[in-house]
Amino acid sequence: MPSQPSFTTPDAPVAPAQPPRHVLDPASGLAAWLGQRSQPEWRARAIRRWLHGRRAAAFADMTDLPRGLRADLEADFRVWTTSVAVHQRADDGTEKLLLELADGQRIECVLLRDGDRRTVCISSQVGCAMGCVFCASGIDGVVRNLTTGEIIEQLLRLAALLPPDERLSHIVVMGMGEPLANLDRLLPALAEAQDPEGLGISQRRITISTVGLPPGIDRLAAANPGYHLAVSLHAANDELRTRLVPVNKAIGLADVMAAADRYWEISGRRLTFEYVLLGGINDSENHADALVRLIGGRAALVNVIPYNAVAGMPWKEPTQPARERFLDVLRAAGVNVQVRRRKGARIDAACGQLRRAAADTMPIVSPHEASA
DSSP: OOOOOOOOOOOOOOOSSSOOOBTTOGGGOHHHHHHHTTOOTHHHHHHHIIIIISOOSSGGGOTTSOHHHHHHHHHHOBSOSOEEEEEEEOTTSOEEEEEEOTTSOEEEEEEEEETTEEEEEOOSEEEOSSOOTTOGGGTTOEEEEOOHHHHHHHHHHHHTTSOTTOOOOEEEEOSSSOGGGGHHHHHHHHHHHHOTTTTOOOGGGEEEEESOOHHHHHHHHHHOTTSEEEEEOSOSSHHHHHHHSGGGGGTOHHHHHHHHHHHHHHHOOOOEEEEEEOTTTSOSHHHHHHHHHHHTTOOOEEEEEEOOOOTTOOOOOOOHHHHHHHHHHHHHTTOEEEEOOOOSGGGTOSTTHHHHHTTTTSOOOOHHHHHO
């Protein structure tokens, strides 16, 4: 087995002191709270069904619960710990929410409509510590990890945008933050999403995207290997990847690929490698040849993502001819490749764009202000 790198995931503060208790967050202690009031265990399942299935907006809506219990729940828990700061809609059906958290920080989540699919893209952290130079999410660094409740609440907020006859079908953890740096809070949230009495989303329809943290990939494989794993490469050699993804300096592509292989061996799930195509930076035929060599004979999918320009950043979208030449090289080599269609471009749907666009009119609270 390949040796483990010495890279350590950058820590982020977990949450503000004594945040509001989201009723579905395991840390809120709902089961014990109900037991202290001599309530049967099935009350917790009833609350879950009200929130996920019936999309209740308040405890008062849960009409089959005793009136006194609803009042007690309202006093001690929250259905909503966030508020919607901005809600944007695109012509293609994409909807994006900028959510304000209890401490004044803001995160983004997106609902994507594609045929019968109703996919949500959710965040795992406020900001990001990985430092990808073209990503708006990490420009200001990482502030803190999201709680399990804050992750679940993104699902509830996005599900509430659907008509009653539609359900969420897929989850991608590709929003703000590095998911593998917050597994302690992310995995319980995804377990809640899979619960038949919750959203009932199959594990096979959940994708976790990572910049490629070998210890986190190995931990995910040991804990629960049924998720799709998407590894963001963006370059096929260490020199260019370190330029684009600075954290690579402490890891290296060899260890990233070895960890991905271990995940595949344990899970049996096809790997996805993501590659953001930056005009004039990593979009040449030589870059494509290098990517073919890196992927080798792996039964993997390469998801090519043409860059979505961000105001104030120097990176350009690839030209159509450059993009087609890049794709031709991959396809000629037998690489299984798809191009991510741009959805929601007119509503700043790329990760971190809306949060930054709103910063001038809605100042983001700094970590020091939040703890004051």
